[in-house]
Amino acid sequence: MVFVTLGTQDKTFERVLIKVEKLIEKGIITDEVVVQAGTTRYESKYMKIFDFIDSESFNKYIKSCEYIISHGGVGAIMTGVNCGKKVIAVARRVKYGEHENDHQVEIVKKFDEIGHIIGCDEVDELEEKIGLINDFQVQPYISNNKKFCDMITQLIDEGN
16 A cells, blocks of 8 residues: 655645546556545545545554655654555655745755655655665664753753
8 A cells, every 4th residue: 555645734735636536547546545634625536535534543643654755844854664564755845835945855855865754845756766765774763862961951950
């Protein structure tokens, strides 16, 4: 199963679903596709689409999917990466009216560079990126929280 998550933005992200539908018709995606679409309205002959789902269902789909196609939101990306899932992320873009700014472009680029995900600049790259999924090895996320908290504690203890 492929899990597609478009987040909960108040703007549509239909171009991802249009492309996924075409890739299903083309036989590039052959697995069942389940979509958490948020506010994006899309009718599909092939995909099982939910507007919003509870966190338990969301996590169930994440854990049981082969890979994830996601918007460029940090929460969705990190949930997939922390579960050891392969994530292909496509950024919402201002030029398509999908977001207020292009911060998701930067997020997707950085996570791709680090090796946590496979990033897409545009949906037309999805077919190529799906072709990379089998050989892709997710680089695990290593939190710096303990080091950061230790530094803050040290500064407090030193009275700075």
